[in-house]
Amino acid sequence: MRRLGSTRRTGRTRRRVTAAAACAAALAALTAVPAQADEPERRVPHWELKDTGTPEVRFRGLAAVSRNTAWAAGTGGTVLRTTDGGASWRNVSPPGAAELQFRDVEAFDARRAVVLAIGEGEASRVYRTDDGGATWTESFRNTDPKAFYDCLAFFDSRHGLAMSDPVDGRFRILSTGDGGRTWKVLPDAGMPAAQEGEAGFAASGQCLVTSGPKDVWLATGGAARARVLHSADRGLTWRATDTPLPAGDPARGVFALAFRDRTRGLAVGGDYRPDQPSPRAAARTSDGGRTWRPAATPPPAYRSGVAWLPHSRTAALAVGPTGTDLTADGGRTWRTVDTGSFDTVDCTPDRGCWAAGEKGRVARLEH
Secondary structure (H helix, E strand, O other): OHHHHHHHEHHHHHHHHHHHHHHHHHHHHEEEOOOOOOOOOOOEEEEEEOOOOOOOOOOEEEEOOOOOOOOEEEEOOOOOOOOOOOOOOOEOOOOOOOOEEEEEEEEOOOOOOOEEEEHHHHHEEEEOOOOHHHHHHHHOOOOOOOEEEEEEEEEEOEEEEEEEEOOEEEEEEEEEEOOOOOOEOOOEEEEEOOOOOOOOOOOOOOEEEEOOOOOOEEEEEEOOOOOOEOOOOOEEEEEEEOOOOOOOOEEEEEHHHHHHOOOOEEEEOOOOOOOOOOOEEEEEEEEEEOEEEEOOOOOOOOOOEEEEEEOOOOOOOEEOOOEEEEEOOEEEEEEEEOOOOEEEEEEOOOOOEEOOOOOEEEEEOOO
């Protein structure tokens, strides 16, 4: 019996070593740059904080355009933009927005972006800029006191959606076909009925995500079951699926989604209260969200943001107030690689990964 126990421990040790090596390889591949013969050995990739000069702001909205350009949106109606990799930041906040809470930003490039302010009634608004934030146009203001908008997402530079918590028993969806300049409420005939207490979490701008020209997913919590809703026709009809993430309480559910393509996706969340455990904080799907499987080794705590690493079929990052986790096997197992606090994460095709969160924290993955 002792021999069998020893063998099992050795197997677990080998698996842990293999997982750690895979995670390290995934991070190294992300920021790999051809080395010169006389260069010193490169350090392990890590989050490098960029000084935003805004320690009073919590950034839950993040849009990474490239390794050089990123937008961050947060409390106090704050919107920042960098075009030099975070060396400097320009405050491009819309005028008169100091009382608003920006929780999502979608940027098409260094000049064009759309931001969402969340809240009940008229606190939910959408702004758009075409000149890098020098000027903004308010393109939507909610007038329904029962609506509360949480997230927005775009399929391309013209077509996008925004989601509200349920109104009259169903999630409400806004649609734009002109890049966020105008919006209309979609009919809810194809939306499944919401559960009692079900809502979205405006925690990272990732409760509504897209992949390709028509597929979109919506994450929920706060009810008996944490669900993901999927639409294959830009929000006209939806199918709801239960997930194994924590549920049964207003503080629990799916907080963020990421899809590498229209079939393979990740879900993270848990219980956002710091004194409550989140034993099943991640799940994965390989069929577009029809079914979800729990991670064999999930993140150790609540996570609010998730993003696939560029140029990898199996690597992704998840972030939350207690740290960053990496998966190198498509969400089956996760390993903590950083203990800093972040709320959201976003990556770009040119190997740029950014994270943002409380106390003005914005970072880029660096060597």
